[in-house]
Amino acid sequence: MNVQPDLEFIRQLKTAGGDTLKKCFQCATCSVACPLSTDKKPFPRKEMIWASWGLKDKLVTDPDVFLCHQCGDCTEKCPRGAKPGETLGAIRAYAYQQFAWPQGLAKLTTSAKNLPVLIGLPAVVILIMWLFSALIGVSGLHIPNHEQFAEHGYQHFFGSWNFYWYGKNIAFIALIMGVSALIAIISSWMGVTRMWKAMAADAKINATYRPSVFQFISRFLWPSIWETLQHKRFKECKTNSDRVSGHLPLVLAFIGLFLATCWSLIKNDILGLIWPSLHGPLWFWDPIKLIANVAAIAMLYGIWVLWQNRRKMEAEGRASNTFYDWFLIWEVAAVGITGLLAELLRWGGMPGLGYVVYYVHLISVMMLFLYMPYTKFAHIVYRTLAMCFERYRNSSFVQ
Ligand code: SF4
Ligand code: SF4
Numbered sequence: 001m002n003v004q005p006d007l008e009f010i011r012q013l014k015t016a017g018g019d020t021l022k023k024c025f026q027c028a029t030c031s032v033a034c035p036l037s038t039d040k041k042p043f044p045r046k047e048m049i050w051a052s053w054g055l056k057d058k059l060v061t062d063p064d065v066f067l068c069h070q071c072g073d074c075t076e077k078c079p080r081g082a083k084p085g086e087t088l089g090a091i092r093a094y095a096y097q098q099f100a101w102p103q104g105l106a107k108l109t110t111s112a113k114n115l116p117v118l119i120g121l122p123a124v125v126i127l128i129m130w131l132f133s134a135l136i137g138v139s140g141l142h143i144p145n146h147e148q149f150a151e152h153g154y155q156h157f158f159g160s161w162n163f164y165w166y167g168k169n170i171a172f173i174a175l176i177m178g179v180s181a182l183i184a185i186i187s188s189w190m191g192v193t194r195m196w197k198a199m200a201a202d203a204k205i206n207a208t209y210r211p212s213v214f215q216f217i218s219r220f221l222w223p224s225i226w227e228t229l230q231h232k233r234f235k236e237c238k239t240n241s242d243r244v245s246g247h248l249p250l251v252l253a254f255i256g257l258f259l260a261t262c263w264s265l266i267k268n269d270i271l272g273l274i275w276p277s278l279h280g281p282l283w284f285w286d287p288i289k290l291i292a293n294v295a296a297i298a299m300l301y302g303i304w305v306l307w308q309n310r311r312k313m314e315a316e317g318r319a320s321n322t323f324y325d326w327f328l329i330w331e332v333a334a335v336g337i338t339g340l341l342a343e344l345l346r347w348g349g350m351p352g353l354g355y356v357v358y359y360v361h362l363i364s365v366m367m368l369f370l371y372m373p374y375t376k377f378a379h380i381v382y383r384t385l386a387m388c389f390e391r392y393r394n395s396s397f398v399q
Contacts, residue, residue, distance in 0.1 A: 069237060070088065097374065133172055167268060187374075188372070300337065310326070
């Protein structure tokens, strides 16, 4: 076989956590140690040799790369200190960039040097919208007094208007976050579509017949999501088992916050049209508000566990200090801390500081949405798809 190594790919892997991959001497201890590797399709030994040869096309279409949970069991056992778990993480980071759209935005998220732009972009967008809100409606640039703050909380951050059917604040936030989420959804859709086609072509799959949407959801997608929610594969890891106690609360927190956001939108934008008294912030003892607060605490707890875990792994030499791994931790921590702090300042009746913290909170939420398909957060969609593909290629749909 005539191997044409892609040196630029190898260089990128090295900067994203695969700096030790050349130490590998192919003993296969890692494949034996990996609790998720199977006898039929063992990994990560084969990925280590492909990576050192620079075979990027084979690696980004290899489902095993995405099935890895970066538990570190293989890295712990590797006699050469080649850190195969970290190398697979670096390959995933590269794959997200390859499948992403728009490429310019994806490239920005690869380096800490771009942090001023990554933070500045949403900061400027929200500031412009805040200034723009002054031109529309009853009030725009306005820091409330204590009474107004106690009554409305942050629901007049973008001012208010006399349009009964839709709150001005909700309209502005929906516009900012909606566009960010739409970019993330389109990018994720394009990415997973490209990835599926590439995986099917690489595996030379001869599909007997195509599953319908219902069959795809019921036989491949839902079982994969259910397995993820149960954290089955996570629990098989041995050396890094405490990671699940951080990841699980984080997943449940995102679900809780998603439900609370949906309820807030329904209450304000649909039910509020019929019963105007439903407009406004949720009461402290409202069950949904309680869920949101518990979810926020779970988010902070989960990210604290993962933060500690990451630091410990790096201190013990089982993980590399990479921007790819830390950026998501910082982002989630920023969302949780600023969200909770904004609420505390509301209870404490401090509108000026509360508005500043709320502004930072909006920036961090927008960053989470906008950069989701390019950062480690993308594993939500790409790993789920790889799990679907694993089920699909072993199903009766494929000969
Ligand atoms: S990464 Fe380590 S354990 Fe795996 S094959 Fe290479 S040297 Fe062996
Ligand atoms: S990090 Fe864990 S899941 Fe990933 S290859 Fe190594 S042992 Fe397997």
